Amino acid sequence: MSDTDKSTDELAGTEQPFVQHLMELRDRLLYGMVGLGICMALLAFWPGPSGLIDLIAVPIRAHMPPDAKLIAVGVFSPFFIPLKVLAMAALLLSLPWWMYQVWAFVAPGLYSHEKRFAVPLIILGSLLAYVGIAFVQFFVLDKMFGFIQQFTPKSVAATPDIASYVEAILSLYLAFGLAFQVPIVVVLLVKMKMVTVKQLKEFRGYFIVVAFIVAAVVTPPDVISQLALAVPMCVLYELGIWGSQWFIRNTAAPEEPANSAAS
Numbered sequence: 001m002s003d004t005d006k007s008t009d010e011l012a013g014t015e016q017p018f019v020q021h022l023m024e025l026r027d028r029l030l031y032g033m034v035g036l037g038i039c040m041a042l043l044a045f046w047p048g049p050s051g052l053i054d055l056i057a058v059p060i061r062a063h064m065p066p067d068a069k070l071i072a073v074g075v076f077s078p079f080f081i082p083l084k085v086l087a088m089a090a091l092l093l094s095l096p097w098w099m100y101q102v103w104a105f106v107a108p109g110l111y112s113h114e115k116r117f118a119v120p121l122i123i124l125g126s127l128l129a130y131v132g133i134a135f136v137q138f139f140v141l142d143k144m145f146g147f148i149q150q151f152t153p154k155s156v157a158a159t160p161d162i163a164s165y166v167e168a169i170l171s172l173y174l175a176f177g178l179a180f181q182v183p184i185v186v187v188l189l190v191k192m193k194m195v196t197v198k199q200l201k202e203f204r205g206y207f208i209v210v211a212f213i214v215a216a217v218v219t220p221p222d223v224i225s226q227l228a229l230a231v232p233m234c235v236l237y238e239l240g241i242w243g244s245q246w247f248i249r250n251t252a253a254p255e256e257p258a259n260s261a262a263s
Contacts, residue, residue, distance in 0.1 A: 028101040035097040039090035049082030052089050053162070056169060059141030060160065063149045070162045077163045088170060092133065096126050117191065117247060125184045128236075132180030133173045135232070140176070141169065143224045168220070175218040179233050186240025187247050197248075200241050207237050 043052065057070055072078045091098075099122045107115060152158050189195045195203075208230075215230035 024105060028105045032094070032098050032101045035094045035101075036090055039093040040086060043086055043089050043093065049086045052085045053082055056085065056137070056166070057162075059137065060145050060165065062142060063145045064158060068157070068159060070165060071159050072163070073161045074163055077161075081162050081166055084170075085166060088173075092130070095129060099123075099126050120247075121184055121187065125181060128180040128183070129177040132176035132178075132232075135180075135228070136169070136172050136176045140172065140225055140228045143228070144220065144222055147222050147224045148220075172219065172225070176229060179214070179218075179229055180236060182233055182236040183240035183243050186237065187244045190244035190248060197241060197245055200237075200244070204237070208234055211237070 047055070060070070061068070072081070074080075103118065103122055106118075110118060149158065186200060190197060190200070211230045211233040212226070214233070215226040219225040219229055
């Protein structure tokens with residue numbers, strides 16, 4: 001039997017009816033929700049909703065007077081905002097568990113060489129999301145608020161509303177978490193043969209323009225946060241080009257030339 005026949009027969013007998021796929025999807029979603037609930041319970045115990053609020057408020061409080069505090073304008077903000085932050089923190093903590101559920105759902109339909117390709121991408125995607133969010137928390141917010149405070153008149157007391165503050169930083173977490181997935185997207189595009197490495201290299205100049213446009217749209221109107229998003233996106237694009245060549249070379253199917261998509 002040829003190598004092609006072997007790879008074709010690898011999934012023989014693994015087909016499942018549509019209803020079974022729906023049941024499997026339901027189970028994976030339930031497992032994910034259980035993991036999310038456990039993470040919420042752990043975070044509610046320590047550091048607690050108040051501790052999470054204090055943590056994410058560190059960047060802006062560093063640029064406020066020592067005795068100043070964030071204010072809660074809405075009637076229900078003191079209750080719902082900590083719960084919102086707790087849920088988002090639990091979702092981030094349980095991200096690897098969710099990624100595992102996705103992997104467990106699609107793995108039966110993948111060939112062995114595709115599994116070798118998928119597992120590193122799932123792990124790398126989770127790590128990049130954490131790196132992007134940490135980059136926002138420990139660098140971008142501090143520089144951004146420091147830049148903004150320079151334009152605050154001395155006669156104005158900067159006391160931001162906790163609801164608007166949480167909404168702003170959560171949008172930044174989401175923007176940077178997604179933007180840091182650029183290498184994953186690049187690798188997938190090459191792996192699916194939608195583009196080649198040569199085309200990605202030729203598109204490099206256009207991507208720089210796209211990165212700055214995206215940064216201008218999704219970040220606040222300050223130079224610091226826009227540069228903090230656009231520059232890493234460009235660097236990650238280059239890493240994606242390099243990574244796509246490595247993945248193509250090391251995860252090619254037995255009958256597939258390793259340099260077919262990289263040519």
